[in-house]
Amino acid sequence: MSLLKHGRLVGEDAFQPVADDAALPASGAVLVTYARWQVEREQLTGRNAPLGILLPNNLDVLDFGAEAERFDLIVLQFPKFSDGRAYSQARLLRERFGYRGELRATGHVLQDQLWHMQRSGFDAFEIPRADAVEAFAKASRTFSHVYQPTGDGRVSVLKQRLAAHNNKNGRSQEAAE
Amino acid sequence: MYQYDEIDQTMVEERVAQFRDQVARRLTGEISEDEFKPLRLQNGLYLQLHAYMLRIAIPYGTLSSRQLRGLAQIGCTYDRGWGHFTTRQNLQYNWIKLEDAPAALADLAKVQMHAIQTSGNCIRNTTTDQFAGAAHDEIEDPRVWCEIIRQWSTFHPEFSFLPRKFKIAVTGSPNDRAAVRVHDIGLRMHKNDAGEIGFEVIVGGGLGRTPFIGKTIRDFLPKQDLLSYLEAILRVYNQFGRRDNLFKARIKILVHEIGIETMREKVEAEFAASKHGALKLPQEAIDQIAVQFAPPAFETLSGISAEYANAFRTDFEFGLWARRNTFKHKQPGYSIVTISLKKEGAPPGDASAEQMNAVADIADRYSFGEIRVTHEQNLVLPHVKHSDLPAVFKALKAWDLATPNVGLASDIIACPGLDYCALANARSIPIAQQIALRFKNWERAHDIGELKIKISGCINACGHHHVGHIGILGVDKAGEEFYQITLGGSADDQAALGDLIGPSLNTHDAVDAIDTLVETYLRLRKSSDERFLDTYRRIGIAPFKEAVYVSA
Structure with missing residues (x-):
């Protein structure tokens, strides 16, 4: 298993996953489930260490989004690569709730979905293969343009064309003046 | 007609390169068939009974002569010299080799075409009125909106792994020739009281094993909000559509289970949060697309030729x-x-x-x-x-292409059926052929007038049997092909699902029954102006049922 962040391999995950029935470690960054967060809010925020949360992919993130900024890491799940719910969760967290921390994809994360995940706002990936860096780099280069705006900041084809059109008109207007 | 610019061309070529790499990885075994399947499906490649089928997108059913020649050439090079036009305004080749598919797609890209998202659980090719841009009764050319939707939906990162496939249809005319009420989303252009043109948005229609007529989720949507609203609907569906059961995964089931009111609340809330966002369409952007659909240089003609x-x-x-x-x-x-x-x-x-x-x-x-x-x-x-x-x-x-039967009994819609399709229970094409031969006599066929017969070889309903004036559904009865008959379906602006007339019949009896139904109509119609569908709506199912089952 390789953990990639911003396209680079992360040697060791800073966040220690803690099972729901295990005691919290005294210090250090932890990753807890949404269920645990709901019952142990105070203990978890009082720890004074980076906090990560694992969200179920059937959670309506509208019910969670307001709390997103409390976390340094949000992990979204792809139980099967064909289950695309977490793409919507990711975009809502980034674009609606302005979450800026690490957004990590876990589960059935395949090379051919990395492009979609990146565009939806993921910046970290657990990829079950050794050549994850190469796979990621290749996936990122798939398309030179994007047809639709998302929170990744890339300019959509529609806006590109509009800008080209306006530039041309602007220029010809200048020339006429 | 819309012409690709450099960007569109780059995108289809990059798609071909991506798929070439995916096929190579599949052929070396780097990716499993399970992982490869959705990738090939999103490039239109289906595994059928005898070979791979390649489905080509014909966006909103519009082709240039150059593109049609390109399709002919691909049919000769990679298939057996044929193509099959489908009920989704697409074209299918039935005999494609996996290793040839990337080359076929590369040839397709040369004529500004592709097979992107013609299959798989994503937003499919948007369909519309085949008379768009030409029909006398049109409010506005719907292809402008289809193209805007095509671009927005192409490689959409959030909506490429939906619970199930997703089909959008647009009509720019009040006389719906695009069957918008039986699509996942139907868009009907109309004028509001202020004289502005916008969309009625219909959601949750569909055929298949659980047919539904779509429900209106919004009466009037301003044009600039179209993509924001579509994204709102898709986002609600992507998150809350059922994924536990393939047969209950279409948006029609979600709408049915939570109800149109709850659906509307969710979609409107999502829309309210995003309507002023990046998807709002500037008029200049709409104009840039619209200008490509400007009418050709018609001559000014008057009088009768x-x-x-x-x-x-x-x-x-x-x-x-x-x-x-x-x-x-x-x-x-x-x-x-x-x-x-x-x-x-x-x-x-x-x-x-x-x-x-x-x-x-x-x-x-x-x-x-x-x-x-x-x-x-x-x-x-x-x-x-x-x-x-x-x-x-x-x-x-001279090319056998002038059969004068449009809209008549022999103008039958049929799916490929058991002759090609792995899902079918029964053959569709032979029964369509047999029925059509019964109505070969032009005098009788023209006397019968408009009659839409639609045939599907299984409950997935690719032949749209639910909305046929006469619908025929193939079923498997202890290894023998049987056919169920429905009456009174319609896909137009007064969309309706057909009613089952009784127990299924074997091939021979089913073909006879169609004849009997038509004779019953001829006997009971008020005048030759009353269409089959109108007679059925007036007198109901009983006389037809009796004619088929009592006389048999």
Whole structure:
């Protein structure tokens, strides 16, 4: 298993996953489930260490989004690569709730979905293969343009064309003046 | 017609390169068939009974002559010299080798075409009125909106792994020829009280094993909000659509289970949060697309063409064809011509490469090089001068493409059925052929008038049987092919699902039953102006049921 962040391999995950029935470690960054967060809010925020949360992919993130900024890491799940719910969760967290921390994809994360995940706002990936860096780099280069705006900041084809059109008109207007 | 710019061209070429790499990784075994399947499906490649089928997108059913020649060439190079036009205004090749698929897609890209998202659980090719941009009754050319939707939905990162496939249809005319009420989303353009043109948004329609007529989620949506609203609907569906059961995963089931009111609340809340965002369409962007659909350089014509009037009087066959296969154009002196791909006895929707090339030539000469594909599996020459109609008829006839049966009993929609499809329970094409032969007599067929017969080989309903005036569904009964018959379905602006008339029948009895139903209609209709569907709506199912089952 390789953990990639911003396209680079992360040697060791800073966040220690803690099972729901295990005691919290005294210090250090932890990753807890949404269920645990709901019952142990105070203990978890009082720890004074980076906090990560694992969200179920059937959670309506509208019910969670307001709390997103409390976390340094949000992990979204792809139980099967064909289950695309977490793409919507990711975009809502980034674009609606302005979450800026690490957004990590876990589960059935395949090379051919990395492009979609990146565009939806993921910046970290657990990829079950050794050549994850190469796979990621290749996936990122798939398309030179994007047809639709998302929170990744890339300019959509529609806006590109509009800008080209306006530039041309602007220029010809200048020339006429 | 819309022409790719460098960006569009780059995108389809990059897609071909991506798929070439995916096929290579599959052939070396780096990725499993399970992982490869959705990748090939999103490139239109299906594994069928005997071979791979490649489904080509014909965006909103519009083709240039150059593109049609390209399709003919691909049919010759990689298939057996044929193509099959489908109810989704697409084209399918039935005999493709996996290792040839990337090369076929590369050839397709050369004529600005692709197979992107023609299958898989994503937003499919948007369909529309085959007479768009030509019909006399149109409010606005819907292809502008189809193209805007095509671009937005292409490689959409959030909506490429939906619970199930997703189909959008648009009509720009009050007379719905795009069946918008039986799509996941239907968009009907209309004018509001203030005189502005916008969309009625219909959601949750569909055929398949659980058919539903779509429900209106919004009466009027301003044009600039179209993409924001579509994204809102898709986002709600992607998160809350069922994923536990393949057969309950379409948006129609979500709408049915939570109810249209709850659906509307969720969608409107999502829309309210995003309507002022990046998807809002600036008028200049709409104009940039719209200008590409500007009408061709029509001549200013008046009066009745002498050639046309003369041929109508003197050539009986021509008159028959002109009455059935032409439709009123918005430009005086022009007609829309439907080319029937339903010659009695031939598989519905099939065209040979030679026929495709011939249609391309005829389109160049008489229809500004434009061709359309209809969801009823015919082709259209959208802009033909009246004075050219006799020549067009003659040219089509030479290629067996002038069967005067558009909208008649032998103009049957049928899915590929058990002859090709791995899902089918029964064959569709042979029963379509047998029924069509019963109505080969032109006098009888024209006397019967409009009658839409639609045949599906299984409950997935690719042949739209639920919305046929007469619908036929193939079922498997202890290893034998049987057919269920429904009556009174319709896909137009008064969309309705057909009613089952009784127990299923074997092939022979089913074909006889269609004859009996038609005879019953002829006996009971008020006048020759009353269509089969109208008679059925007036008198109900009982007389038809009795005729089929009691007399048998």
